[in-house]
Amino acid sequence: MKKKVAFYTLGCKLNFSETSTIARSFTDEGFDRVDFSEKADMYVINTCSVTDNADRKFKTIVKKAQKINPDAFVAAVGCYAQLKPEELADVDGVDLVLGATEKFKITDYINDLTKNDHGKVHSCEIADADFYVGSYAIGDRTRAFLKVQDGCDYKCTYCTIPLARGISRSDTLNNVLKNAADIAAQGIKEIVLTGVNIGDYGKGEFGNKKHEHTFLDLVEALDEVEGIHRLRISSIEPNLLKNETIEFVAQSKTFVPHFHLPLQSGSDSLLKLMKRRYMTNLYKERVSKIREVMPNCCIGVDVIVGFPGETEEHFLETYHFLNDLEISYLHVFTYSERDNTLAATMDGVVPIKVRNKRSKMLRGLSVKKKRAFYESQIGNKLTVLFEGENKEGYINGFTENYVKVKTPWNPELVNTLHQIKLTDIDKDGLVRFEFSKETIEV
Numbered sequence: 001m002k003k004k005v006a007f008y009t010l011g012c013k014l015n016f017s018e019t020s021t022i023a024r025s026f027t028d029e030g031f032d033r034v035d036f037s038e039k040a041d042m043y044v045i046n047t048c049s050v051t052d053n054a055d056r057k058f059k060t061i062v063k064k065a066q067k068i069n070p071d072a073f074v075a076a077v078g079c080y081a082q083l084k085p086e087e088l089a090d091v092d093g094v095d096l097v098l099g100a101t102e103k104f105k106i107t108d109y110i111n112d113l114t115k116n117d118h119g120k121v122h123s124c125e126i127a128d129a130d131f132y133v134g135s136y137a138i139g140d141r142t143r144a145f146l147k148v149q150d151g152c153d154y155k156c157t158y159c160t161i162p163l164a165r166g167i168s169r170s171d172t173l174n175n176v177l178k179n180a181a182d183i184a185a186q187g188i189k190e191i192v193l194t195g196v197n198i199g200d201y202g203k204g205e206f207g208n209k210k211h212e213h214t215f216l217d218l219v220e221a222l223d224e225v226e227g228i229h230r231l232r233i234s235s236i237e238p239n240l241l242k243n244e245t246i247e248f249v250a251q252s253k254t255f256v257p258h259f260h261l262p263l264q265s266g267s268d269s270l271l272k273l274m275k276r277r278y279m280t281n282l283y284k285e286r287v288s289k290i291r292e293v294m295p296n297c298c299i300g301v302d303v304i305v306g307f308p309g310e311t312e313e314h315f316l317e318t319y320h321f322l323n324d325l326e327i328s329y330l331h332v333f334t335y336s337e338r339d340n341t342l343a344a345t346m347d348g349v350v351p352i353k354v355r356n357k358r359s360k361m362l363r364g365l366s367v368k369k370k371r372a373f374y375e376s377q378i379g380n381k382l383t384v385l386f387e388g389e390n391k392e393g394y395i396n397g398f399t400e401n402y403v404k405v406k407t408p409w410n411p412e413l414v415n416t417l418h419q420i421k422l423t424d425i426d427k428d429g430l431v432r433f434e435f436s437k438e439t440i441e442v
Contacts, residue, residue, distance in 0.1 A: 011048025199240025
């Protein structure tokens, strides 16, 4: 009988794309992939270490795997595995820990799946993580995450990602286009571009720092790939999102009007402490430019609360800055100290209670911003791509500008695109609609 393997992914879209690539290597070796809730011979957990919560959740996931099958072989890969391999190896039930360069060769490290008394560690010096492995994830049938870049050369004082993933490096343009065409050939309607710092695309494309291509070159080339209905840009640094790219997306055939721009703080003094590469003026200019050429664009924002030195005045500066900006939603992160970061040694530690209070305030602001954005879209004719899950008798979908809509469940709608007109917001915050008369199913 074939051995069974199951996967669990913590963290970002990039991790999901890499899990898919790792899973395909197991399939090539004759394994059957099963859901993590099923009994398997091996469980692979792709870890994240952006927050304390991701660290703690790892132990919970290991326990879950052991409960399903106490004899299963458990492997940990990913960012946390690179940063703190010995800590993971000490977790009861973990048999193998692989770092940044080893994770893509995981099948080379597996013999007979006999459990170990203690987790075995294979992890490189992060300076050795200088080669690129392309990947893409197909989660449901409607959307795929396509990795185009890895690593980061930025030195933000709160972030461990450069320590976990190494220097900035990119896939070759030809390989990105090939992967995009492969995804389109599988009937998937939307591709989300992902990476650690995707605006840095081009750097390291040929194993060095020479820039053969830029992010704009990538976007222009992908727009010409046959069979792709939608392309979505995931998080991109505001200083790397150039006006030329914004203007191109505005008139593109396939790129949708949706940007996610990390801000982190609305206080210039805190941005300097964080070693971000822009000030609030530049951020405001980017948002204004997007609104100028794409009035209905969805704009998401990352923000951190409770960074060392953040006074009440700094926080209110951030709150008012965001309140005045024409944005659509926030992803709010409560600052947590990370080992080997400069921020962890800074004075002005913000009490946890205060961090949580500020986080709650910004989450409330996000709810208001999203509601206002949705209200501004009522009456607009848009295109929806329907998801594949029956949620309490309803099917959900997203418009090109990321408005989440709902209608009674109909399996025939799954993975189809339809012209719709938004009509009203339901009590759960999702948007109702009517099909346009000129609807053309794609």
